[in-house]
Amino acid sequence: MNDAIRMQISAFVDGELPDNEADLLLRRMGQDAELRHKVAEYLAIGRALRGEISLPGVDRIHERVAAAIDDKPFTEEIEISGTAPTKSIRPLAGAAIAATVALVAIFGLQQTMNVDATDPAVANQAAVEIDSSYTVPRPIDDQLRQYYLSHGATATENGANGINSRFVTLRLSEEAFEQSAEDEDTSPAVEADGLPVQP
């Protein structure tokens, strides 16, 4: 990646890139994963320099989804018919795992970034201290997670869907999965209705 591209990215994240160049850069971002990583790095640097807290990375969400699928025991199989050929479908165990976790994985993977430590701007990031007066939000527990999901579903059902509600739901599903994976390590798996799952 040459200096011209780096300067373009820098201008882009600062909102100073002319429209036609921004258009071109976005198209390249759609094709180029390395470029997206680099933009993410610059965004992270910007956040750090502004003193914003960076959340701990979400490690390999997709793999956790897959691991959960591998490890979960199941009690029953049901048949569904749909657009795809009839398949043997198993209910996922756990409180809130849903298909949306996979889409969350799409949006969540970039949260853990391989920031280039040789970049001076990144080196400066280490010197940014967290404001001690900052109130650390509490983690999303299972009850709160259910509230977020119910909020999104109910708003949609009542015709009150907001512009960004889909992403909220997806993000929550990711959290649900993480919690479920942790539960799996420490306690017997349970179904959504609270009944134990037979191994």
Place this chain on the structure above:
Amino acid sequence: MSFLHRQTLSEFVLVCSSLLMVSAALADYDEPREWLNRMGAAVQSTSYEGTVIRIRGSEAEALKVVHQVVDGVIREKVVSQEGNGLEIIRNGSEVHCILPDRKSVLVEEWDDQSTLFSTLPSSEIRFGNEYDVSIVREDRVAGRQTKLLAIRPHDSYRYGYRIWLDTATGFPLQTELIGDDGSAIEQVMFAEISLNKDIHASALAPSYSTENYQWFNQSARHVTRSVDTDWVCEDMPRGFKVIATHEEKMPGSEAFVTHILYSDGLANVSVFIAQMGEGSSQGPSSVSGSNSFSAVVGDHHVTAVGEVPAITVEQIATSMRAR
């Protein structure tokens, strides 16, 4: 008046009427709220194919999307560009989420109209007087001419939006969620897009044969029942009104929780009221652009959740009272 003069006058009146009608139509399109109506219709009816970039905080992600609407039925394919090969295949309300490297498919029901763009609230409840909606300028996004709409809240109890709408179709090519400092909290934009082109069935088919994959379905939805409630918010930010009230059983629990949904016509806040139990946590939390705040009110645990700033959910949660 001669016949010729009468005919000329009639033609003149006809031409004037036509011009007035055209002017009225153009005037409608200059109305920002009419553009929002067009957007709502376009999101539900437009077929498209393109690449979406989402930028939030320090994340920058890309998705390939094919979206087809035929007779109101949505078919869609979303493919992650982040290397894991995840695919979402939607046919109507049935969604198959394919994880190729694990040879697994998750099945889910979605009942809304779009994967990537929610529609706006229905016109019956859309917008009170808490926002200004204006067309800021013309712009270009993904090589197409757009109108930039700004939705500005009058106070810091709600977020603002910037939406770039395709001039020809009203389709949103870029959206930004704006915080009270004017900065973008989240941006979703098309890097490239083809609108209303013929989409071949093969473009919507899975890229993988799922013949030997394991298939899984999601857990059941919550149980709900409509109720009246004695709970009110004594210090509700201006403009929020009750949209729905019901009781709801959360998965894994037998106890009903009262759920009140408020809307200011654009932003929504849910309030959940439960009996105090062990482990009922308190304080703020956030997910993406949504915030929540939990507080103890008497012997109840009250939580407000919504796509609004933290100050809004805190004020609502702490001012809920049973009459």
